[in-house]
Amino acid sequence: MTIAKKKSDILTQAYDELAARHELNEEMLRLRNKYGFAPPKKITVAEMKERCDDLCDRTEKAVEAFCIKAGKRPPLMMNHSRYKVSKEFPQKKYDRTAAFANVPEDRLRKAPLYTQDAIGALLGINAEYLLRASHREEVANRTRAEWKRLEYEFVERNDYNLRDLHDDILRHIDEEHFEEPTVKAYREERKKWRKCGCFSCDNYFPITKDHFKAADRYWKYKAIRSGNKNSVYCSETCRKGQENALKRLEKTGTMLPEYEYEYVMDDWKGRQYKRHNTPTDPAKLTRKTDEKTSKNGKKPPYAVL
Known part of the structure; x- marks a missing residue:
């Protein structure tokens, strides 16, 4: 095989992959515009199942077409940035496995639609919508006896039992x-x-x-x-x-x-956890303390957040 033939095959493969990526991106854009938003609150479980089935079928066909045309699976997001090991050693790059696992969350949220991350996120959020609809239907069908049992188990104050x-x-x-x-x-x-x-x-x-x-x-x-x-x-x-x-x-x-009985989405749980459990930078505490001191002329006994 000549060098020209090899170059031609490489260019053909790259063109096919680019075309397949473009087609997958367009199809996923259509699916996201249709199924990327929260359904109505009063949607039934049957309607939500129909929505998820249609999304899964169309996604499966789009991914299968990409694999046939490009000859490989859709790409995964990777973290190519360097990280600091310690003061004594220079910065290092993530190895192949760690590069997939350490992608920042803000980049995952903006992942291109032709990647497995974006496809999985769209499928996952609709699966959660299905679980939420099922949970709401179960709550609506609970009897008074079931509610009484849950009310008996619910305790807010227990200072002296x-x-x-x-x-x-x-x-x-x-x-x-x-x-x-x-x-x-x-x-x-x-x-x-x-x-x-x-x-x-x-x-x-x-x-x-x-x-x-x-x-x-x-x-x-x-x-x-x-x-x-x-x-x-x-x-x-x-x-x-x-x-x-x-x-x-x-x-x-x-x-x-x-x-106590409302279904909470995993995305909301994650955001609330990060909001309330993110450690505060000590430099910010010092800066806030200095600002408070300069305003009042007195140093507070504790750092003001």
Whole structure:
């Protein structure tokens, strides 16, 4: 085979790959314009399945056509930038496997449509939409008995529950009565306490002033107030929380807040995690502290974020 023939074959192969990439990019652009947006909230599972099936079929045909014409699979995103090993050693390039695994997220979001990353992202987001539609349909079909079980398991406040009260009463009886503790002594003290009436609160609060915790100086730091015989809630927060829960019950059929049963997308979870768990640069803390000092003329006791 002559050199001219080899060059011709290389050019032909490059042209075929470029043409196949262009065709795949156009088809994926059409699919993204049609299926790259969130479906309506009231979409049914059957409609969402039909949408996903159409997307999968058209994507499979487009990728198959690319493989036949180009002779290989669509490309993957790679990270060709250098990274710093340490101060003593120069910067290095990622090896082949690490280059695929260390692509920055902002580049993955803007990946060309003919890459496997963009194709997978489009398929993945529609699969999540299908799961969300299925979850919403399941939530809509739950019975009141199922909601009651979930409401029973939902606890927001648990500062002083029945186990804590039981242990403290027994300890108090042991300290006050040197003889064997009696059931009567336990019942007398137990009658002075009541469970909070809020559905999401497991706290017990005193309904008399002569309870055994009255002289405890640490009891006042609990987020529980002492009530009277007619008290239903351990705090004002629980009273308002129960009122809001009853309003939700009339509106949605359950006292649970919406965030407890709403389907959360993985993309949203990732963004929230990065937003709340990204470490702060120490230089920013120092700069903020200096700015605060220059404004007030006094150095604050802590760094201001």
